[in-house]
Amino acid sequence: MSEYTGYQGNSLEFLKSKQISVGDSVKILADLTYSGIIMPRYEHSDDKHIVLKLRSGYNIGLEIENITSIEKIKSAEKIIEKIEEAKQVEGLPKILLLSTGGTIASKIDYRTGAVTPVLTAEELNSSVPELAKIANIDAKVLFSEYSENIMPEHWLKIAENINDYSKSDYSGIIVAHGTDTMHYTSAFLSFSLAGFPLPIALVGSQRSSDRASSDAALNLIGAVKFLVECKTNGIYVVMHQDENDETIACHIGTRVRKNHTSKRGAFQTIGNNPAFMIYNNEIHRNMKNDFFTIKEYKHKIKLNQKVALVKYHPGYDPNMLKTIIDSGYKAIIFEGTGLGHVGKNMYPMIKIANERGIFMGMTSQCIDGRVRMTVYESGRDLLNLGIIPLEDMIPEIALVKAMWATGNSENSNEIKEIMLNKIASEFST
Amino acid sequence: MSEYTGYQGNSLEFLKSKQISVGDSVKILADLTYSGIIMPRYEHSDDKHIVLKLRSGYNIGLEIENITSIEKIKSAEKIIEKIEEAKQVEGLPKILLLSTGGTIASKIDYRTGAVTPVLTAEELNSSVPELAKIANIDAKVLFSEYSENIMPEHWLKIAENINDYSKSDYSGIIVAHGTDTMHYTSAFLSFSLAGFPLPIALVGSQRSSDRASSDAALNLIGAVKFLVECKTNGIYVVMHQDENDETIACHIGTRVRKNHTSKRGAFQTIGNNPAFMIYNNEIHRNMKNDFFTIKEYKHKIKLNQKVALVKYHPGYDPNMLKTIIDSGYKAIIFEGTGLGHVGKNMYPMIKIANERGIFMGMTSQCIDGRVRMTVYESGRDLLNLGIIPLEDMIPEIALVKAMWATGNSENSNEIKEIMLNKIASEFST
Numbered sequence: 046m047s048e049y050t051g052y053q054g055n056s057l058e059f060l061k062s063k064q065i066s067v068g069d070s071v072k073i074l075a076d077l078t079y080s081g082i083i084m085p086r087y088e089h090s091d092d093k094h095i096v097l098k099l100r101s102g103y104n105i106g107l108e109i110e111n112i113t114s115i116e117k118i119k120s121a122e123k124i125i126e127k128i129e130e131a132k133q134v135e136g137l138p139k140i141l142l143l144s145t146g147g148t149i150a151s152k153i154d155y156r157t158g159a160v161t162p163v164l165t166a167e168e169l170n171s172s173v174p175e176l177a178k179i180a181n182i183d184a185k186v187l188f189s190e191y192s193e194n195i196m197p198e199h200w201l202k203i204a205e206n207i208n209d210y211s212k213s214d215y216s217g218i219i220v221a222h223g224t225d226t227m228h229y230t231s232a233f234l235s236f237s238l239a240g241f242p243l244p245i246a247l248v249g250s251q252r253s254s255d256r257a258s259s260d261a262a263l264n265l266i267g268a269v270k271f272l273v274e275c276k277t278n279g280i281y282v283v284m285h286q287d288e289n290d291e292t293i294a295c296h297i298g299t300r301v302r303k304n305h306t307s308k309r310g311a312f313q314t315i316g317n318n319p320a321f322m323i324y325n326n327e328i329h330r331n332m333k334n335d336f337f338t339i340k341e342y343k344h345k346i347k348l349n350q351k352v353a354l355v356k357y358h359p360g361y362d363p364n365m366l367k368t369i370i371d372s373g374y375k376a377i378i379f380e381g382t383g384l385g386h387v388g389k390n391m392y393p394m395i396k397i398a399n400e401r402g403i404f405m406g407m408t409s410q411c412i413d414g415r416v417r418m419t420v421y422e423s424g425r426d427l428l429n430l431g432i433i434p435l436e437d438m439i440p441e442i443a444l445v446k447a448m449w450a451t452g453n454s455e456n457s458n459e460i461k462e463i464m465l466n467k468i469a470s471e472f473s474t
Numbered sequence: 475m476s477e478y479t480g481y482q483g484n485s486l487e488f489l490k491s492k493q494i495s496v497g498d499s500v501k502i503l504a505d506l507t508y509s510g511i512i513m514p515r516y517e518h519s520d521d522k523h524i525v526l527k528l529r530s531g532y533n534i535g536l537e538i539e540n541i542t543s544i545e546k547i548k549s550a551e552k553i554i555e556k557i558e559e560a561k562q563v564e565g566l567p568k569i570l571l572l573s574t575g576g577t578i579a580s581k582i583d584y585r586t587g588a589v590t591p592v593l594t595a596e597e598l599n600s601s602v603p604e605l606a607k608i609a610n611i612d613a614k615v616l617f618s619e620y621s622e623n624i625m626p627e628h629w630l631k632i633a634e635n636i637n638d639y640s641k642s643d644y645s646g647i648i649v650a651h652g653t654d655t656m657h658y659t660s661a662f663l664s665f666s667l668a669g670f671p672l673p674i675a676l677v678g679s680q681r682s683s684d685r686a687s688s689d690a691a692l693n694l695i696g697a698v699k700f701l702v703e704c705k706t707n708g709i710y711v712v713m714h715q716d717e718n719d720e721t722i723a724c725h726i727g728t729r730v731r732k733n734h735t736s737k738r739g740a741f742q743t744i745g746n747n748p749a750f751m752i753y754n755n756e757i758h759r760n761m762k763n764d765f766f767t768i769k770e771y772k773h774k775i776k777l778n779q780k781v782a783l784v785k786y787h788p789g790y791d792p793n794m795l796k797t798i799i800d801s802g803y804k805a806i807i808f809e810g811t812g813l814g815h816v817g818k819n820m821y822p823m824i825k826i827a828n829e830r831g832i833f834m835g836m837t838s839q840c841i842d843g844r845v846r847m848t849v850y851e852s853g854r855d856l857l858n859l860g861i862i863p864l865e866d867m868i869p870e871i872a873l874v875k876a877m878w879a880t881g882n883s884e885n886s887n888e889i890k891e892i893m894l895n896k897i898a899s900e901f902s903t
Contacts, residue, residue, distance in 0.1 A: 191850060200788070226811055303812065306845060307844070359625050361783075372793070382654035382655055383654035390623075417735070
C-alpha cells in the first residue's frame, strides 16, 4: 500500500496538492466540518471523492469539489508496515480465512452508490489491523459470489476445502460469506462436516467495509477471538447481536436465521439465546452442553438437490405439489401453518407422494415453536398420510438437511432415520 | 343450561351422588388437592371426567376414578340466568359475532385429548359471562372450519357477510377464526372491505376454551372492549400480547403474523408495536394516524387465486417457476433473500414471466425490514427484469393483496398501481 492507495486523477492531485496522504488525521470543511483519517480507496474507484474514517468509526465519501479546506492534524502512523511486522509474530494462534464473497468482501462504488464484490481475502485481512494482534491469519479466496448466487455446488466446494484442513495446526476456520443465504450454508457445513475437530465461524457484514456504519471489522475481530478462545468445535455464524457495536453473537449454525433485511443484528438464534456472546472483550457461553454430539469426524460431503420446500397458504394449488411429485423429487419439506398443518385439499396429492416413497417432513411457517401434529384432527390426518413432524427445526434448515440426507441415502427408512437423528442441534428435545 | 350440563353416565352419577352441580365451588382430593368451580361440559363428552376451573383461571379435567373426596365449599351462583338477564340490558352497545370455526370455537375431547370444532357462536358467547356486561352480542355461525382449511372462497363469504352490515347499528364486528391463517384472512378483509365504517376484530385462541390456560375468553373480552371503545374503523387481529394475561394486543390486519406455533402471544406486528394495546382495563393507542386511509366505503370483494408465492433458496429449481408461468398464473410474489434477491439462475425464467405480462413483486424471507433493490447488482438486475419491490410488505400479505389486485383488474399496469397504492397500512413509507 502506497501513500495514496487507490487514489487517481483529480482526487490524487487534490491530496498531493494539499500534502495529505492516506492515514493522515485531518479536519475538513465542506457542507459541515469533518474530523477523521484519510482512508485508502480500492482499485477502479472514481476520482471525485476522498474517503474519511470519522472518529465514530463510520466511513464517509466526500466529494472534493465541495471541500472548502483541509488541514492536517497529525501524520499517518504507517499502520500498514506495523501490520506486516505483526503478522510475523511467533506464538500467536493460526486462523484460516476462506473467502467466498458477499458484502464483507465488497466495496462501494462511489459513482453509482452500488456495492460490488472486489476485495480479496488478504485485502480483507489487512484492512482490519486489530486482527494481527490476536492471530496469524492465512487467507484463501475460494470464489467471489454474493450469497444469493451461492448454490448447493458452492456448499460442496466450501466443505471440501475445509475438510482438507481437518488435521492442520489452525485454531479455527473463518468462512467470509454473504449474509443472504449464510444460514443455509452454515446448515450444510453443520451436517456434512459433523464432528470436524476445529471450530468454524461464518462471518458476514450487513454494510460493506468502506461504508458508513460497517459491521465488517467488528464481526471479523469477534470471529477470530471466538475461534481462538472458544475451546469447542462446531459450525457457528458470528455477527452483531444488535444495532450497537458492543455485542457480537455466535449462533449455532443450524439454529440461526436472517430475520431482518438491513439491520446489523439481523441474525437471530430462533427460540433461544445465541450459543456464545462476546462483550466487554470476553466470551460468554450461554449453552450448557456441546452442541456437536458427534465426536468422531467423518465427512459426508454429499447432497441431492431434488428437495422441495412447500410453503402452504390458502389458495395453494395442490397441482403444484403434483408437479413436484412428477419431477422426481426425493423429499418435500412442508412449511405448514401453526402446529404443522396444511389444508384438506392437499391430502390426495400427499397420499400419492407417500405411495411413491417421497420423504415428507413438516415444519412451521411460524418459524418459532415446535410442530405438534397430535393436537388437532388435521395434524393426525397428516401423520396418517406419512408426514414426519420435524420438531422445532427451522424450515430452511430442514430443507438443507433433507438435501444432505437424500444425498447420503436412497433408502426411505434410512432418510427418515437421518432426518430424526439430531446431528448438530438442528432441533431441541 | 341445567345443573349438570353436558355430564352423563358415570360422571353425572358421581356429581348427583355427591350433591354437587355445575357452578359449585369445591375442594377435590385426587393425586393432589384441587380447589375450583365445577364447569359444564359440552355435548358428546365422555363420562369419565369432571372439569374444574381452578382459581388460577385454568381448566382441568379430573378422572372421577382418581377422586378420593369432593367437598362443596359454596353453591353455584346460577351465573347462567344472570347472563340471560344481562343480555337484555338496554343502552349497551351492540356487537355482531361471526363464527368461522377454529380453536376459539372448539372443545377438547377428554377421551382422545384432541380438539374438535363444536361450539356454536352462541355457546361461545354465553361461555364468557363478562361479555354481557360490556355489550349485547348477536352471534351467527358462518361455517365451522379450522383455519388451515379456510380457503379464499371462505374469505369471500366472510367479506360478503360483513358487507351486509355496513349500515347496521352495530358498534363493531367480531370474526371468531382459527389462528393458523387468521392473518391471511385479515389481509383479505383489509383490502376488500377498505373503508368499511365499523371496526372489525378477528379473534382466535391458541388454546381451546375448556382447556387449561385458554386464552379464548380474554381475547374475546378484549376484542369486544376494543370494538366498543376504539373510536376508529379498520380490520384488526386481537390476541394476547405475550404469555401473561395482562395485555391484549390489537394488530393492524395487514401488519401481523403468527410467529410462534403454540405461545399465546404468537401474533406479532412486524417491525412495530401493535396499533392498540389493552392493559389495566384501558385501551392505549400506539399509532399516530388512522391506518385506513380510504374514507369512502366501496366494497371490492373479488379475488383471483392464480397467484404464486415463490420462496427462493439455494437449489430452487427455475423449472418450478416455468411451471407457474405455463399454468396461467397472473402474479408471482417472490419471497427473496435479504434486501430482495434471487439467484442469477432464475433470471431467464423471470425474463419470460415479464414478457408474458405476469405481475412480479419482491418481498423478503427475512420477514422484518424493507426490500431495497438498488443497493446490490442482483437487485438492480431484477428491477431491470421487471420485478416490483414491495417495500416492507410481509410476504403472506403481499400474496393476498396480489390475489385481490388480480381479481379486481386484468390490466398489468393497473395491477402494478393497485399493488403500490397503500390501502390499509400494508406497508410503511
